[in-house]
Amino acid sequence: MKDGPHAVDVHVGKTIRIKRLMRKVSQTELGDRVGVTFQQIQKYEKGSNRVSASMLVEIAGALDVDVRSFFEDVSIDMANDNPSPSDEFVVSRDGVLLNAAFLSIKNEQVRKKIVKLVQAIAGMDQLDDAE
Secondary structure (H helix, E strand, C coil), X not given: CCCCCCHHHHHHHHHHHHHHHHCXXXXXXXXXXXXXXXXXXXXXXXXXCCCCHHHHHHHHHHHCCCHHHHHCCXXXXXXXXXXXXXXXXXXXXXXXXXXXXXXXXXXXXXXXXXXXXXXXXXXXXXXCCCC
């Protein structure tokens, strides 16, 4: 048995954090809504404490999200690698705020132009627009 949290627990915890921050809910407030301390919410978000199925349903209800959304992008053979810097940015406060602001832009053409601008600044090859 390997040491450290399982990759799926880490993924679910990060997803809880993202959804909580996007809804502007503090760890204390979420803990109050589901009947645990903010320290317990911290442990869930870090993946150091596994979230039970019943607690995950409680958290989903408290955040008004579908419980299945915590498992999007989970693969059967998720490796327990160290998170990449991009993974860490996605769940950082700046990453969550940037994503929320981007998603609030209703004009799809403006969003596409912003993506192309950022890719150009980063020197990335632009992905095909076909989706």
